[in-house]
Amino acid sequence: MTRHPDDATPLPTAAAGVQLQSAAYEKLLGALREAIARLAADEPFERLVVPPVISRATIERAGYVASFPQLLGTVHSYTGSAADWRRLAPLIAESGPWHGRQTVSDLVLLPAACYPVYATLTGQDLRHPARFSVEAQCFRQEATAEPGRLRTFRMAELVTAGTPAHCLDWREHWLQRVADWLETLGLKPSIDLADDPFFGGGRRLYQAAQRAQELKFELRVPVADGLVQAIASANIHKDHFGEAFAFTADGAPGHTACTAFGLDRIALALLHTHGSRPVDWPEAISTALNGD
Amino acid sequence: MTRHPDDATPLPTAAAGVQLQSAAYEKLLGALREAIARLAADEPFERLVVPPVISRATIERAGYVASFPQLLGTVHSYTGSAADWRRLAPLIAESGPWHGRQTVSDLVLLPAACYPVYATLTGQDLRHPARFSVEAQCFRQEATAEPGRLRTFRMAELVTAGTPAHCLDWREHWLQRVADWLETLGLKPSIDLADDPFFGGGRRLYQAAQRAQELKFELRVPVADGLVQAIASANIHKDHFGEAFAFTADGAPGHTACTAFGLDRIALALLHTHGSRPVDWPEAISTALNGD
Numbered sequence: 400m401t402r403h404p405d406d407a408t409p410l411p412t413a414a415a416g417v418q419l420q421s422a423a424y425e426k427l428l429g430a431l432r433e434a435i436a437r438l439a440a441d442e443p444f445e446r447l448v449v450p451p452v453i454s455r456a457t458i459e460r461a462g463y464v465a466s467f468p469q470l471l472g473t474v475h476s477y478t479g480s481a482a483d484w485r486r487l488a489p490l491i492a493e494s495g496p497w498h499g500r501q502t503v504s505d506l507v508l509l510p511a512a513c514y515p516v517y518a519t520l521t522g523q524d525l526r527h528p529a530r531f532s533v534e535a536q537c538f539r540q541e542a543t544a545e546p547g548r549l550r551t552f553r554m555a556e557l558v559t560a561g562t563p564a565h566c567l568d569w570r571e572h573w574l575q576r577v578a579d580w581l582e583t584l585g586l587k588p589s590i591d592l593a594d595d596p597f598f599g600g601g602r603r604l605y606q607a608a609q610r611a612q613e614l615k616f617e618l619r620v621p622v623a624d625g626l627v628q629a630i631a632s633a634n635i636h637k638d639h640f641g642e643a644f645a646f647t648a649d650g651a652p653g654h655t656a657c658t659a660f661g662l663d664r665i666a667l668a669l670l671h672t673h674g675s676r677p678v679d680w681p682e683a684i685s686t687a688l689n690g691d
Numbered sequence: 692m693t694r695h696p697d698d699a700t701p702l703p704t705a706a707a708g709v710q711l712q713s714a715a716y717e718k719l720l721g722a723l724r725e726a727i728a729r730l731a732a733d734e735p736f737e738r739l740v741v742p743p744v745i746s747r748a749t750i751e752r753a754g755y756v757a758s759f760p761q762l763l764g765t766v767h768s769y770t771g772s773a774a775d776w777r778r779l780a781p782l783i784a785e786s787g788p789w790h791g792r793q794t795v796s797d798l799v800l801l802p803a804a805c806y807p808v809y810a811t812l813t814g815q816d817l818r819h820p821a822r823f824s825v826e827a828q829c830f831r832q833e834a835t836a837e838p839g840r841l842r843t844f845r846m847a848e849l850v851t852a853g854t855p856a857h858c859l860d861w862r863e864h865w866l867q868r869v870a871d872w873l874e875t876l877g878l879k880p881s882i883d884l885a886d887d888p889f890f891g892g893g894r895r896l897y898q899a900a901q902r903a904q905e906l907k908f909e910l911r912v913p914v915a916d917g918l919v920q921a922i923a924s925a926n927i928h929k930d931h932f933g934e935a936f937a938f939t940a941d942g943a944p945g946h947t948a949c950t951a952f953g954l955d956r957i958a959l960a961l962l963h964t965h966g967s968r969p970v971d972w973p974e975a976i977s978t979a980l981n982g983d
Binding site: 410412413414417418419420421422425445446447448449450451452453454455456457459464465468469471472473474475476477481484485487488491494495496497498500501503504505506508515516518519535540550551598599600 | 702704705706709710711712713714716717737738739740741742743744745746748751756757760761764765766767768769773776777780784786787788789790793795796797798800807810811828830832842843861889890892934949964
């Protein structure tokens with residue numbers, strides 16, 4: 400390896416959108432994690448670390464399959480006999496189709512960090528807002544492999560559940576707070592009304608409804624030459640998860656909101672803006688990042 | 692939530708062998724990560740953080756599919772048209788078979804942290820041993836769900852590649868070093884010659900060969916009442932990966948060795964041995980863990 404040990408540029412692998420990360424990169428990611436924890440210190444978030452797979456039934460219930468089937472990775476495994484496997488095994492040498500008998504399991508790859516949280520609220524009537532701070536390695540089967548459009552990436556989220564008014568205020572507060580924080584890191588995000596990549600014929604209708612209700616705002620910055628991507632978002636889901644997972648707030652269907660931090664995208668934007676060696680970044684940026 | 696905030700016991704989810712982890716648990720896991728980094732500080736390991744999915748072709752080439760097809764999770768996705776999806780989507784409400792048209796992707800779930808490392812050596816002739824320190828969230832489709840037998844879990848590994856003599860010495864050194872370290876944490880591991888859960892008819896033959904060549908040693912401790920599991924292992928692979936990924940050492944097929952730390956199993960063993968609140972553990976254990 401001839402890389403400089405301070406170089407935080409991720410390393411590509413044989414698979415598009417799948418990267419290995421160096422010690423310097425991980426140090427940057429850890430600093431971002433700590434900085435978000437400091438931002439969140441004013442509110443009593445319950446911290447949960449979430450694994451990269453989740454119950455398929457939970458994701459069905461959450462509505463993700465219906466909206467984004469093209470992005471979902473399902474986990475399959477071999478459940479056949481050893482005798483049948485003897486016929487499949489010789490196919491490995493020619494790279495397939497040894498996997499022709501794989502069957503769907505009870506798990507899917509986690510598409511966003513917040514999904515396990517809502518199920519923990521089932522049956523509750525919230526008298527005070529619930530707050531969670533989560534982080535997970537997420538997966539989306541992206542069709543393109545432009546920089547920043549990883550298939551496996553880390554996402555941190557702050558999530559709240561409560562009344563409609565609480566969720567609306569909270570999202571407004573966090574949208575501005577994250578924008579201000581990114582400014583201190585030398586990024587100049589635009590704040591844009593946004594929509595999600597729904598699949599199929601209803602796409603335009605869903606996106607128009609999402610925009611009309613101002614459910615999603617994205618913070619966007621350049622992550623590579625000529626390429627602007629969302630590095631964070633602030634969202635309200637109205638009563639979508641309250642209805643799906645059967646929890647209420649003050650007796651009415653629970654509303655939820657979340658602020659999502661695309662940790663690998665924020666890292667990419669910082670490396671693009673300030674250079675590939677974080678140790679050489681301007682002191683003001685390092686100070687803002689590390690909270691010294 | 693009525694959990695005490697110092698309680699590090701993992702939280703179950705709707706899926707067997709898939710847990711959420713609290714802040715107290717993550718603090719423990721972070722301390723283990725740091726302790727392993729201190730153990731490894733004597734040698735020039737290159738640190739790589741590895742994502743939870745990997746190229747299917749790499750895992751085929753590594754021989755994992757042939758040996759452990761029953762444990763491998765393959766990643767599938769929907770590649771059909773929007774028109775076809777309109778027929779599948781109504782099946783979501785009854786939990787399937789909307790997934791009947793999923794097709795295998797180029798990715799599988801990573802079964803062990805070290806697999807991406809060997810491919811980075813392809814084409815090299817090593818004049819000095821290569822050393823990597825890796826960590827990843829791994830996946831195995833375990834058939835049982837006893838405590839500690841998670842399907843998604845974190846593994847740290849120290850890996851080396853070089854000559855047969857180097858790999859043999861290195862494995863011997865690390866087997867003892869890890870055993871000594873676990874003793875300082877108040878665990879009393881047995882050091883056992885071990886084998887892997889090969890699939891199918893050749894199982895006994897492969898296991899006997901593995902034992903005869905003393906390829907694998909496990910460090911085992913109680914992780915729950917009446918349940919002893921391996922929490923670490925030290926392994927030599929002879930020229931298996933050197934042949935598969937075409938690298939050499941001093942002109943001969945490269946040998947490799949690794950020491951694997953089951954981070955979630957070590958955490959479980961510590962919680963079982965010292966109690967569910969790490970802040971209440973004996974001072975000697977905390978000192979050994981945190982390196983104060």
